[in-house]
Amino acid sequence: xxxxxxxxxxxxxxxxxxxxxxxxxxxxxxxxxxxxxxxxxxxxxxxxxxxxxxxxxxxxxxxxxxxxxxxxxxxxxxxxxxxxxxxxxxxxxxxxxxxxxxxxxxxxxxxxxxxxxxxxxxxxxxxxxxxxxxxxxxxxxxxxxxxxxxxxxxxxxxxxxxxxxxxxxxxxxxxxxxxxxxxxxxxxxxxxxxxxxxxxxxxxxxxxxxxxxxxxxxxxxxxxxxxxxxxxxxxxxxxxxxxxxxxxxxxxxxxxxxxxxxxxxxxxxxxxxxxxxxxxxxxxxxxxxxxxxxxxxxxxxxxxxxxxxxxxxxxxxxxxxxxxxxxxxxxxxxxxxxxxxxxxxxxxxxxxxxxxxxxxxxxxxxxxxxxxxxxxxxxxxxxxxxxxxxxxxxxxxxxxxxxxxxxxxxxxxxxxxxxxxxxxxxxxxxx
Amino acid sequence: xxxxxxxxxxxxxxxxxxxxxxxxxxxxxxxxxxxxxxxxxxxxxxxxxxxxxxxxxxxxxxxxxxxxxxxxxxxxxxxxxxxxxxxxxxxxxxxxxxxxxxxxxxxxxxxxxxxxxxxxxxxxxxxxxxxxxxxxxxxxxxxxxxxxxxxxxxxxxxxxxxxxxxxxxxxxxxxxxxxxxxxxxxxxxxxxxxxxxxxxxxxxxxxxxxxxxxxxxxxxxxxxxxxxxxxxxxxxxxxxxxxxxxxxxxxxxxxxxxxxxxxxxxxxxxxxxxxxxxxxxxxxxxxxxxxxxxxxxxxxxxxxxxxxxxxxxxxxxxxxxxxxxxxxxxxxxxxxxxxxxxxxxxxxxxxxxxxxxxxxxxxxxxxxxxxxxxx
Ligand SMILES: Cc1cc2nc3c(=O)[nH]c(=O)nc-3n(C[C@H](O)[C@H](O)[C@H](O)COP(=O)(O)OP(=O)(O)OC[C@H]3O[C@@H](n4cnc5c(N)ncnc54)[C@H](O)[C@@H]3O)c2cc1C
Ligand SMILES: Cc1cc2nc3c(=O)[nH]c(=O)nc-3n(C[C@H](O)[C@H](O)[C@H](O)COP(=O)(O)OP(=O)(O)OC[C@H]3O[C@@H](n4cnc5c(N)ncnc54)[C@H](O)[C@@H]3O)c2cc1C
Numbered sequence: 052x053x054x055x056x057x058x059x060x061x062x063x064x065x066x067x068x069x070x071x072x073x074x075x076x077x078x079x080x081x082x083x084x085x086x087x088x089x090x091x092x093x094x095x096x097x098x099x100x101x102x103x104x105x106x107x108x109x110x111x112x113x114x115x116x117x118x119x120x121x122x123x124x125x126x127x128x129x130x131x132x133x134x135x136x137x138x139x140x141x142x143x144x145x146x147x148x149x150x151x152x153x154x155x156x157x158x159x160x161x162x163x164x165x166x167x168x169x170x171x172x173x174x175x176x177x178x179x180x181x182x183x184x185x186x187x188x189x190x191x192x193x194x195x196x197x198x199x200x201x202x203x204x205x206x207x208x209x210x211x212x213x214x215x216x217x218x219x220x221x222x223x224x225x226x227x228x229x230x231x232x233x234x235x236x237x238x239x240x241x242x243x244x245x246x247x248x249x250x251x252x253x254x255x256x257x258x259x260x261x262x263x264x265x266x267x268x269x270x271x272x273x274x275x276x277x278x279x280x281x282x283x284x285x286x287x288x289x290x291x292x293x294x295x296x297x298x299x300x301x302x303x304x305x306x307x308x309x310x311x312x313x314x315x316x317x318x319x320x321x322x323x324x325x326x327x328x329x330x331x332x333x334x335x336x337x338x339x340x341x342x343x344x345x346x347x348x349x350x351x352x353x354x355x356x357x358x359x360x361x362x363x364x365x366x367x368x369x370x371x372x373x374x375x376x377x378x379x380x381x382x383x384x385x386x387x388x389x390x391x392x393x394x395x396x397x398x399x400x401x402x403x404x405x406x407x408x409x410x411x412x413x414x415x416x417x418x419x420x421x422x423x424x425x426x427x428x429x430x431x432x433x434x435x436x437x438x439x440x441x442x443x444x445x446x447x448x449x450x451x452x453x454x455x456x457x458x459x460x461x462x463x464x465x466x467x468x469x470x471x472x473x474x475x476x477x478x479x480x481x482x
Numbered sequence: 483x484x485x486x487x488x489x490x491x492x493x494x495x496x497x498x499x500x501x502x503x504x505x506x507x508x509x510x511x512x513x514x515x516x517x518x519x520x521x522x523x524x525x526x527x528x529x530x531x532x533x534x535x536x537x538x539x540x541x542x543x544x545x546x547x548x549x550x551x552x553x554x555x556x557x558x559x560x561x562x563x564x565x566x567x568x569x570x571x572x573x574x575x576x577x578x579x580x581x582x583x584x585x586x587x588x589x590x591x592x593x594x595x596x597x598x599x600x601x602x603x604x605x606x607x608x609x610x611x612x613x614x615x616x617x618x619x620x621x622x623x624x625x626x627x628x629x630x631x632x633x634x635x636x637x638x639x640x641x642x643x644x645x646x647x648x649x650x651x652x653x654x655x656x657x658x659x660x661x662x663x664x665x666x667x668x669x670x671x672x673x674x675x676x677x678x679x680x681x682x683x684x685x686x687x688x689x690x691x692x693x694x695x696x697x698x699x700x701x702x703x704x705x706x707x708x709x710x711x712x713x714x715x716x717x718x719x720x721x722x723x724x725x726x727x728x729x730x731x732x733x734x735x736x737x738x739x740x741x742x743x744x745x746x747x748x749x750x751x752x753x754x755x756x757x758x759x760x761x762x763x764x765x766x767x768x769x770x771x772x773x774x775x776x777x778x779x780x781x782x783x784x785x786x787x788x789x790x791x792x793x794x795x796x797x798x799x800x801x802x803x804x805x806x807x808x809x810x811x812x813x814x815x816x817x818x819x820x821x822x823x824x825x826x827x828x829x830x831x832x833x834x835x836x837x838x839x840x841x842x843x844x845x846x847x848x849x850x851x852x853x854x855x856x857x
Contacts, residue, residue: 334789335778335796342857351857354849360857361799361848368796372774373767380485397767449756451763456739458762459754 064148076142080149083119088112088153097157097323100232101278106192109158114189116156121146123187124156125163125324133171134184147325157323161231162186162193164317164324165310166240173257173298173306182238182259195310196227196241196260196284201476203229203439204446206242206311207252207304208475211286213243221258221296223266223289229440233282234271236262240310241286242303247471254470255303257310259295266290275435314441315391319374335371337364344412359408366408370401389454396447399438406432483561483728484554484777491551491558498562501532508566508826515682520646521570530601534559534572538579543595547583553718557725557780564729567829569683571604571643573726577719578605578651582664585703585711590664594649606647606667607715608638608689616640618842618850620712623691625654625661625705632701634663634671634694640840644674644687651702652691659706663696670694681836682829713791717783719841720794724776724801727837728769731805734830735769738762738812745817752815761811768804775800792854795847802838802847809834 069077089108099105117123122136127143129135136142163186170182185191199209211225223243230239239260246254262269266289271279298306321327341360345351374394380386410417410433417430438444452458464473487495506525514521530536537555539545556576563572579598582590597603611622616639623636634654644650644667652663667674671694677686703711742753742762752758779797782790809831813820820827838844 334787335792336789337792337851337855339855342852342855345857357852357857358845358848360855361795361851362844364792364851364855365796365799365848368792369771369775369800372778373771376485376770376774376777383485385485393767393770396763397771400764400767445760448760448763451766452759456762456766458739458742458759459751461754461756462750 065144069145073141073145076138077145077149080121080146083121084149084153087115087119088150088155091152091154095154097326098160098232099278100158100235100280103235106158106232106235108154109156110189110192112154112189113156113159113187117188123189124159125167126187129167129171129183129187133179134187150325155323155325156189157326158192158232158235159186160317160322161195161236162191164322165195165313166193166238168313169240169257169297169306169310170259172309175294177294178259178297191237192232192235194230194233194236194239194262195314196230196239197307197310198227198229200226200228200283204443206307207255208470208473209242209244209255210475211241211243212247213245213256213258213291215245215293219293221291221293223258223260223286223291226283226285228272228281228283230269230282230284231280231440233262233269233284234279238262239284240297240306241291242307244470245303246301248469249301250467251470251473252304254301255307256300257297257303257306258291259297260286260289260291261295264289276431311442312388315395318441319378319391319394335368338367341409341412344409348412348414348416350412350414356412359412363405363408363412366401366405370398373397387455389450392447392450392455395441396444396451399444399447402438483557483725483732483773484780485773487558491555494555495558495562497532498559499565501529502562502566502568506566506568508829511567511569511683511829512826514569520685521683526570527601529570529572530599535575535579535601536599538576538583539595539599540583540591543583543591543599545583545595545599552784553580553721554780554784556718557721557776560722560725561729561732561776564726564731564833565733567683567730567833571606571646573719573722574606574642574647575604576722577607577715578647578649578664580718581607581651581662581702581711581715584714585662585708586664587699589699590702594664597648603649604643604647605649605651606641606644606687606689607651607653607719608641608644608691609653609716610639611637612639615842615846615849617840618716618846620653620660621655623652623654625652625656625663625696627705628695631695631697632661632663632705634665634691634696637688637690639688640677641687641689642840643685644689645676645685650689652696653708653712656706660708660712661705662702662708662711663700664702665694665696665700669696679836681832683833684836714783716841717779717790717794720798721776721780721783723837723841724772724779724794724797727801727805727834728772728776730830730833730837731769731772731801731808734809734812734827735765737826738815742815758815761815765808765811768800768808772797772801772804792851795842795851795854798842799844799847799851802844805834806831806838 113123126135127138127146128140131137167183167186170178197206201210202208213221213223215221241258241260242255244254245256266287268285270283272281272283273279341363345356350356377390377394410429413429453460533546536545537550538547540547582594610616610619622638623634625632625634634652647667650665650667654661671692673690675688679686742758743751745752775797779793782793813827813831819825
């Protein structure tokens with residue numbers, strides 16, 4: 052029969068299971084962290100590229116972690132020759148348990164969650180030795196250079212061109228946009244078109260691009276919330292040595308798929324590795340925030356408000372249970388990989404519904420407040436949107452409908468149409 | 483439904499599905515409706531022989547509880563019953579059986595459980611009246627001490643299967659305590675009046691108690707102290723109802739997917755239009771949510787988990803609302819044919835719409851969740 056849920060309770064530490072070797076590692080980490088890591092503040096963002104100080108502090112933390120022999124954030128299981136410690140998962144778990152009172156360098160999320168698996172999966176020995184190490188020792192923050200002004204959903208339609216010239220180097224020209232943290236980054240994974248005469252997925256190549264060079268212009272973009280976490284880049288003869296091409300020439304789509312899958316996986320697991328560990332509960336725990344809002348506004352006995360609070364508790368619980376169900380099914384093989392799009396779609400769906408209800412229980416306080424600066428943040432979340440990045444809501448619905456449910460694909464141009472015969476935003480405007 | 487069924491449970495699921503496809507497919511309900519019959523007693527007894535009710539009954543009373551998975555297994559059966567919109571007293575008889583197994587004296591267990599397990603005795607649960615908290619809060623019936631026993635007065639509504647039942651489980655509120663009784667349905671002073679019900683496979687009644695005498699040996703558990711037992715019964719019923727709703731929705735979604743793949747309009751399968759596709763993707767997500775919430779609830783109830791009360795209300799709210807939303811939209815995707823009496827989809831929709839309201843409306847469960855969360 053089924054496991055007793057009591058057996059699944061996540062305890063704060065698993066010290067009682069330590070072997071001697073693990074215990075020594077734990078104690079060394081505990082001792083070192085005390086004097087070297089800043090405390091974890093409950094209201095501090097996991098990452099915020101509008102906060103240069105936070106980014107710089109994360110760089111320092113990552114450097115220290117590596118120098119002190121802990122392999123850098125998420126480096127404990129990475130092979131020694133690439134800058135990690137080459138230890139098994141148990142050591143990383145123990146490290147994260149011990150780190151729960153402290154800040155970890157979460158600004159490296161794109162580097163460790165996306166760039167690292169792409170380079171480890173598709174890179175040459177030299178690339179792994181050079182670039183993975185530089186992530187782990189704190190030298191390089193990474194960006195994803197995928198979306199372009201002409202479109203982000205249709206990723207395989209990128210227009211940025213890469214040409215190899217006589218000197219063997221690649222020269223990149225075009226523009227990338229919505230690059231998270233671009234103004235702080237050192238390197239970027241850049242998808243560019245190397246052959247426009249073949250079908251669109253077949254003419255792409257992935258490059259490891261150095262941000263610090265004359266052809267690269269990085270302009271922060273101000274968003275609706277007021278901050279600037281994103282950038283637009285203009286690439287004007289940006290030089291990439293052939294040694295920094297990731298994967299085959301015209302094999303970029305394969306790398307991009309690893310990249311997108313790594314992003315989805317990272318989001319499903321929790322982007323800021325180590326952040327939520329200690330709070331994981333096997334039980335449904337209603338969020339106390341809703342009741343607090345109602346108490347503060349004196350509406351806790353209003354039946355309409357209570358009905359909405361009850362509904363919010365349902366959203367939170369079901370959203371969480373869907374993730375657990377699909378992940379269990381993916382692990383056991385009951386679901387194919389495509390099902391991974393379901394929790395991602397549904398968390399957006401529930402986010403939208405939740406925002407509506409939270410805003411409704413707040414009433415006018417959601418849009419302006421005399422005593423609390425953050426109050427209209429509630430209303431702002433109806434203005435700013437969290438369902439664009441990492442694939443829009445519509446893109447996710449297409450994925451679920453076509454890949455998971457197997458519904459017939461949308462009719463489009465013949466699949467083997469060469470890229471330069473497709474209509475894009477550029478050609479459509481000219482025409 | 484549950485993504486982690488073990489081997490025994492998979493067997494139970496397969497066996498139940500094959501049995502129902504053979505003996506009680508969706509067409510059976512249509513025949514019963516046309517013939518104005520309530521349900522097929524032979525099928526019910528054969529189902530009972532498969533252990534549908536016995537899984538709540540201990541071996542010494544003719545059951546298999548010790549080797550079965552309790553409400554988790556019953557939920558597997560309920561889901562299969564939902565897939566064929568089964569017409570029969572499953573949830574009501576489970577409720578009564580569970581209550582007697584949980585709180586009954588040795589004599590009560592011996593008197594009632596063997597017949598219930600064998601499918602010979604049927605039960606109905608008189609819990610609540612009408613109004614916003616119908617299906618959750620007791621209070622429609624009062625019990626006052628009288629002679630050696632009690633006198634019951636009041637009126638319960640939306641009582642499933644009362645006219646077919648041999649036994650009535652009566653939940654009465656007296657002062658601040660809850661007392662429960664098991665009495666024969668033909669006791670003097672009991673009158674049973676049919677309600678006009680939207681679900682064609684579910685019979686609902688108003689049961690009136692007019693100075694009904696309940697002897698001392700009809701009292702289930704201690705007088706005034708049945709609050710916890712009642713909560714557990716309610717959890718069990720809700721877990722089963724949600725599982726049934728999942729079965730109803732899952733089956734409808736399946737044949738709707740086939741339909742949108744097969745049906746052409748404007749030279750393409752209608753399932754290739756994004757106007758339908760995006761809705762189906764969302765429905766798929768909400769259906770996975772219903773499966774996740776219902777199976778979580780069944781397990782929480784079985785294990786007496788600290789969040790079992792919350793889990794059943796979460797599941798009821800989500801399954802209740804989403805099943806009707808999904809099936810109604812599936813009907814829409816069928817076009818004109820979906821509106822005909824001959825098409826099965828209305829039978830599914832009627833069950834879902836009915837389940838949404840029975841055993842507490844979503845709004846009632848939202849209120850209950852506030853109370854459970856200390857709001
Ligand atoms: C928080 C955040 C972080 C981001 N970080 C990065 C980053 O680091 N690097 C990076 O490269 N990009 C990043 N992006 C960009 C993001 O990937 C794109 O914004 C996204 O892919 C959508 O592209 P677009 O904005 O060009 O919209 P478009 O692709 O032009 O889409 C416009 C609208 O059309 C809809 N649409 C498009 N195609 C279809 C279709 N086939 N069917 C139905 N509807 C369709 C879309 O859903 C959308 O609503 C980020 C975006 C956000 C919001
Ligand atoms: C009450 C009633 C009265 C009627 N009276 C008459 C009458 O007097 N005379 C008469 O001739 N007919 C009548 N009709 C028929 C009615 O016009 C059709 O039922 C309707 O046009 C839909 O056609 P269908 O049922 O074949 O569904 P289909 O056309 O097969 O459609 C099935 C589903 O696919 C969807 N769909 C189809 N194409 C697309 C697309 N391109 N994009 C997105 N979704 C799509 C539809 O919206 C629907 O949800 C009546 C129907 C009803 C219910």
